[in-house]
Amino acid sequence: MAVALTSKRYRVDDVDAGEFCFQQGWTDGLPVVPPTEDRVTMMLAAARLDPKQEIAFITNRSVSVTAEKVAINAVMAGCRPEYMAVVVAAVQGIGDPAWSYHGPGTSTGGAAVLTIINGPIARELDINSGDNLFGPGWRANLAIGRALRLVMRNVCGSLPGLLDRGTLGHPGKLSYVIAENEVESPWTPLHVERGFRPDQSTVTVMAAEAPHQFYNQLSPDAEGVLTTLADSMKHSGGAGRQPQYVVTLAGEHMRTIAGSGWGKKEIRQFLFENTRNTIAHLKRTHRIPGEIQPGDEAKLRPIIAEPDDILVIAAGGRAGSFSSFIPGWGGARSSLATTKEVKR
Amino acid sequence: MIELLDPTVEAAKQPIAYVDRPGTLKGKRIGLIENTKYNSDKLLLRIGEILKTEYGASETRMFRKHNASVPAHEEIIVEVRKTCDVIVAGVGD
Numbered sequence: 001m002a003v004a005l006t007s008k009r010y011r012v013d014d015v016d017a018g019e020f021c022f023q024q025g026w027t028d029g030l031p032v033v034p035p036t037e038d039r040v041t042m043m044l045a046a047a048r049l050d051p052k053q054e055i056a057f058i059t060n061r062s063v064s065v066t067a068e069k070v071a072i073n074a075v076m077a078g079c080r081p082e083y084m085a086v087v088v089a090a091v092q093g094i095g096d097p098a099w100s101y102h103g104p105g106t107s108t109g110g111a112a113v114l115t116i117i118n119g120p121i122a123r124e125l126d127i128n129s130g131d132n133l134f135g136p137g138w139r140a141n142l143a144i145g146r147a148l149r150l151v152m153r154n155v156c157g158s159l160p161g162l163l164d165r166g167t168l169g170h171p172g173k174l175s176y177v178i179a180e181n182e183v184e185s186p187w188t189p190l191h192v193e194r195g196f197r198p199d200q201s202t203v204t205v206m207a208a209e210a211p212h213q214f215y216n217q218l219s220p221d222a223e224g225v226l227t228t229l230a231d232s233m234k235h236s237g238g239a240g241r242q243p244q245y246v247v248t249l250a251g252e253h254m255r256t257i258a259g260s261g262w263g264k265k266e267i268r269q270f271l272f273e274n275t276r277n278t279i280a281h282l283k284r285t286h287r288i289p290g291e292i293q294p295g296d297e298a299k300l301r302p303i304i305a306e307p308d309d310i311l312v313i314a315a316g317g318r319a320g321s322f323s324s325f326i327p328g329w330g331g332a333r334s335s336l337a338t339t340k341e342v343k344r
Numbered sequence: 345m346i347e348l349l350d351p352t353v354e355a356a357k358q359p360i361a362y363v364d365r366p367g368t369l370k371g372k373r374i375g376l377i378e379n380t381k382y383n384s385d386k387l388l389l390r391i392g393e394i395l396k397t398e399y400g401a402s403e404t405r406m407f408r409k410h411n412a413s414v415p416a417h418e419e420i421i422v423e424v425r426k427t428c429d430v431i432v433a434g435v436g437d
Contacts, residue, residue, distance in 0.1 A: 008350040017346055026351050035349045060415070062358055072351040103413025154351040289382055334413045 005037060005051050005068055021076070026154055028146065028174060032076035043071035046081030047088055047344070055088055056095020058156050060102035065091055069155045070147075077147035082125060083140060086203060087147045089340040090115050093205035094152070096338040104207030104329045105158045110166030111329030112173040113152075114208035114246060115145055116313060118191035119201030121342050122179035129179035131317035133248065134172070134211050134324075145175025170210040178315055184251070185314035186258040193264065194339045201344075206246060206311070206337035207329035209237055216253070217321035222260035225253050226267060229325060230274035233303060237327025240287035242302070244309045244328040244337055247271070250316025253323045268307040276300040311337060366430060370400035375428030377420070379412040391432055401430070 012020045017034035021027050033039070044051055044067055051068035058065065067088070074087045094101055094113060104111040117127045128138040136142065158164040166173070182189045191202040216228040229247065237243055247267070249257060257267065280296035282288045288301075304310060316323060329335055366372055374395050376388040385406065392404035405427060407420045416424075416433070424431055 005349060010348045010350065011345050012348060014346050017348060020348065024350075024352075034346060035351060036346055037349060040349055063353060068349075069351060069353060072349050076351060100413050103411075107413070150351065155353050330413065331411070334411045 005040060007068060007072060025159075026076065026150075028149060028153065030174075032150075033078055035072045035075045039075045040068070040071045042081045043074050043079065043084045044068070047084040049084070049088070055091045058095060058101050058105075059097070061157055063156055065095060065151060065155050070151055073150040073154055074143075074147040077150050078139070078143040079147050080139070080143070083144050083147070085342045085344050086117065086121060086125065086127075086140075086144050086201075087151075089203040089342045090144065090148045090205055091151055092340045093203055093338045094148070096340075098336040099205060099207065099338050100335045101156065103334050105152060105156060106163050106165060107329065108165050108167045109329050110169040110173075111207035111209070111335075112170060112176045113145070113148055114172065114206045114326055115148065115177040116190060116204040116206075116246070116311075117144075117177065117179040117201070118182065118189050118204070119196070119342070120199060121201035121344075122182070127177065127179040129181040129315045130251075133178055133250070133316045134176070141177040141179075142175045145172075145177040149173060149175065172208070172210055176208070178248070178313075180313040181251075181254075181315050184318075185254065187264050187312070187314060190311060190313050191339060196339070196341065201342040202339050203342060204311070204337055204339040206244060206326075207335045208246065209327045209329065211248070211324040211326050212236060213322050213324050215322055220256065222257040222262040222266070223270070225256055225323075226270050227274065229323065230271055233271065233325050233327075234275045234277060235285075236303070236325065238331060240282050240301075241331040242305045242309070243331055244311065245304060246311045246313065246326040246328075246337075247323070248313055248315040248326070249323045250320065251318035252321050254314050264312040265307075267312050268310045271310055272302055272304065272307040275303045277303070368400070369395055369430065371402045372429040373427060374401045374404040375424045375431035376404055376406040377416055377424075377431055377433035378406055378408045379434070380409060381412050388432060395432075 018031045021032050049067035053067040054064050055070050056065040125140045127140045152158040196202050214232045216225050219225045279299045280292045283292050378385050395401040409416050
């Protein structure tokens with residue numbers, strides 16, 4: 001039997017419901033599905049959640065994010081009820097102290113929440129891991145990420161221009177959900193590398209910039225492809241601040257790199273070693289402060305603190321010599337990617 | 345007509361206890377909470393100097409947070425309680 005929902009209720013005319021939601025400041029700028037009791041109840045039931053259950057607690061805001069509020073926002077975002085468990089895991093991820101909500105939820109750095117889905121649920125819900133990876137066309141990708149951002153807006157208070165002070169932001173702040181292409185990948189999936197079993201489903205969230213695409217149609221081996229990538233990564237994002245990174249390797253590059261016998265560990269190590277800048281360069285380009293000192297021309301600083309700060313996934317279309325890297329927000333000590341199991 | 349559920353939360357009411365503001369800074373010990381952003385230490389030291397020379401504060405001590413995104417950690421809070429009468433803190437670039 002359904003438990004009573006306690007959110008404030010508004011009676012509005014059917015045809016005006018969408019406009020009413022805009023007027024209340026509840027939307028991201030696009031129309032939403034009106035959050036009625038029956039829809040919200042179905043959302044909660046699909047994830048077997050009590051409306052009062054706390055999904056996350058955002059310390060700096062003293063905000064308890066309840067299942068009821070997550071469900072209302074998931075309805076508004078256009079989620080099907082079976083997406084709810086994924087949205088919940090994502091909310092748990094950004095509520096983890098290691099993710100440190102206050103920074104990426106408010107910063108001028110303009111982070112979005114890059115959300116990577118692993119495990120069987122990605123296939124069950126048709127979460128795209130292939131063609132047009134970051135683009136439109138898949139309901140689950142768009143609706144899940146949108147629900148997460150609506151929770152950040154409506155529950156956590158990250159209102160653009162008010163508490164969310166992103167100088168530029170980026171389109172991923174509407175939705176930024178991808179899956180790993182586990183079916184075609186020759187490598188260990190991200191969630192298994194992070195301590196889960198292959199048959200578990202997980203959500204990994206990282207506060208992140210937009211994807212940066214790179215192109216290499218020439219190289220027949222791993223070293224060639226990754227040399228191009230390393231050269232592009234070297235001066236990216238917070239090169240002086242050592243954030244985490246995600247690297248998404250699409251079909252052609254994935255096959256080329258795997259053909260050289262390289263796994264994710266070798267990829268990370270190569271990128272770690274080949275993206276280092278000299279201290280002198282970082283100072284000369286004003287990425288770190290200070291006058292150039294003797295020895296700075298020879299002293300190298302990696303763009304990440306350690307190789308494991310690069311999360312490598314297989315994702316993107318089968319055709320095309322393109323892949324991407326995604327710099328994390330701030331520095332790794334400010335916000336870390338977190339992975340949560342999708343509980344069903 | 346349909347009934348819509350509110351997706352927002354009202355901020356929980358929290359009691360916040362304020363210490364009485366000092367009538368004067370004369371002889372007061374000033375804590376400076378540095379948020380690790382470039383030049384924030386220089387700015388705070390300058391403020392500290394002004395509080396000493398123009399307002400008669402007795403001393404300044406600087407505390408460094410782990411990073412700009414987190415609240416001051418417990419060790420800082422404990423130390424500030426013991427050694428400072430007034431603190432200067434801010435968030436900014």
